[in-house]
Amino acid sequence: MREISIQTKTFDNYKRKNLSIIEVINQEGFLARAEKKYAYYVSEQNEAKDSAQLKAWVDSQAQAYQKKARHVSIQKTFDHKTGFGQMIYRVIGSFYVVQNLRVFAVVFMHSIKFDMLSHCLPGQKL
Numbered sequence: 001m002r003e004i005s006i007q008t009k010t011f012d013n014y015k016r017k018n019l020s021i022i023e024v025i026n027q028e029g030f031l032a033r034a035e036k037k038y039a040y041y042v043s044e045q046n047e048a049k050d051s052a053q054l055k056a057w058v059d060s061q062a063q064a065y066q067k068k069a070r071h072v073s074i075q076k077t078f079d080h081k082t083g084f085g086q087m088i089y090r091v092i093g094s095f096y097v098v099q100n101l102r103v104f105a106v107v108f109m110h111s112i113k114f115d116m117l118s119h120c121l122p123g124q125k126l
Contacts, residue, residue, distance in 0.1 A: 020038075
């Protein structure tokens with residue numbers, strides 16, 4: 001059996017959007033759950049009057065601002081007594097989007113969490 005659930009949420013101020021995808025697989029005594037989450041937040045906006053002003057802003061950012069590197073973390077656990085294993089992979093970073101002479105600085109977090117149970121009882125859930 002395989003179940004997939006998708007949830008999207010846009011907040012009232014339109015500066016934040018979350019997407020969550022959950023997949024559960026229960027097959028031949030093996031139970032697995034994958035939860036993928038994507039979160040985006042517009043941290044700042046700048047509007048240019050023309051393409052020359054936009055280019056000047058981009059050039060000033062390249063010289064004055066040292067962009068942070070993406071942060072990646074991986075955490076794995078496994079309990080031999082229960083047969084439960086878990087892995088969490090998380091990436092946090094930022095990027096710019098240009099649309100109609102507006103520059104948006106976007107901060108994001110992507111995470112994938114895997115839960116696994118190697119021997120489950122009928123009806124057991126993660």
